[in-house]
Amino acid sequence: MSRGWLGxxxxxxxxxxxxxxxxxxxxxxxxxxxxxxxxxxxxxxSPTRQRGDRTPYRFFTAIGTVADxxxxxxxxxxxxxxxxxxxxxxxxxxxxxxLRPRLHLTGxxxxxxxxxxxxVLLDAHDVQIIREAMHA
Numbered sequence: 001m002s003r004g005w006l007g008x009x010x011x012x013x014x015x016x017x018x019x020x021x022x023x024x025x026x027x028x029x030x031x032x033x034x035x036x037x038x039x040x041x042x043x044x045x046s047p048t049r050q051r052g053d054r055t056p057y058r059f060f061t062a063i064g065t066v067a068d069x070x071x072x073x074x075x076x077x078x079x080x081x082x083x084x085x086x087x088x089x090x091x092x093x094x095x096x097x098x099l100r101p102r103l104h105l106t107g108x109x110x111x112x113x114x115x116x117x118x119x120v121l122l123d124a125h126d127v128q129i130i131r132e133a134m135h136a
Contacts, residue, residue: 002039004122008115011046014061026118028081040066058096064088091134
């Protein structure tokens with residue numbers, strides 16, 4: 001059974017990932033990528049536009065499907081992040097504020113604390129709400 005995942009990444013990094021057709025979580029750590037399986041849905045949430053920004057952005061910025069089991073280490077000179085292939089869907093970014101009242105993810109007090117892990121399991125209800133909103 002496929003699962004849904006929420007990756008927490010700046011919008012600029014999400015754009016690059018979509019262009020490359022890859023996922024990269026927690027600054028290139030391997031462990032979060034191993035939690036995902038082929039067929040799982042990955043939704044990106046971007047709290048900021050650029051890494052290190054102080055101005056909040058808070059949009060769901062991309063959605064796709066984990067394509068296969070392959071996890072590899074890229075060579076970017078002094079940076080060697082782990083990645084895996086994602087089949088991204090055509091999608092329009094959606095503000096968190098538009099969906100927040102309907103999501104299970106945001107239903108608990110201090111719900112945002114879990115985002116600090118960089119990869120959060122989403123239930124099927126939330127995946128469907130976000131998918132519909134991003135494709136509207």
